[in-house]
Amino acid sequence: MIEKLPFSIRILLESAIRNYDNFQVKKEDVEKIIDWKNSSPKQVEIPFKPAGVHLQVSMFGTMR
Numbered sequence: 001m002i003e004k005l006p007f008s009i010r011i012l013l014e015s016a017i018r019n020y021d022n023f024q025v026k027k028e029d030v031e032k033i034i035d036w037k038n039s040s041p042k043q044v045e046i047p048f049k050p051a052g053v054h055l056q057v058s059m060f061g062t063m064r
Contacts, residue, residue: 009036012046019049 002010013033019025025047032039033046 005036009033012048015048015050016046018051019047025049 002013005013013030016025016030016033020027020030029047032044
């Protein structure tokens with residue numbers, strides 16, 4: 001089932017499962033992401049805690 005989800009939804013699901021603590025990220029949040037087709041027409045909040053941010057630096061030393 002998970003392999004059929006769009007890549008962006010899988011990223012959100014992985015983040016929610018990884019950070020699940022039943023306080024900031026709850027079971028209902030994970031269920032909203034799994035049922036994204038029915039949740040998407042509604043405005044729902046989904047907690048997202050990225051593990052890191054990667055910046056690309058050009059050969060001239062400037063960020064893109």
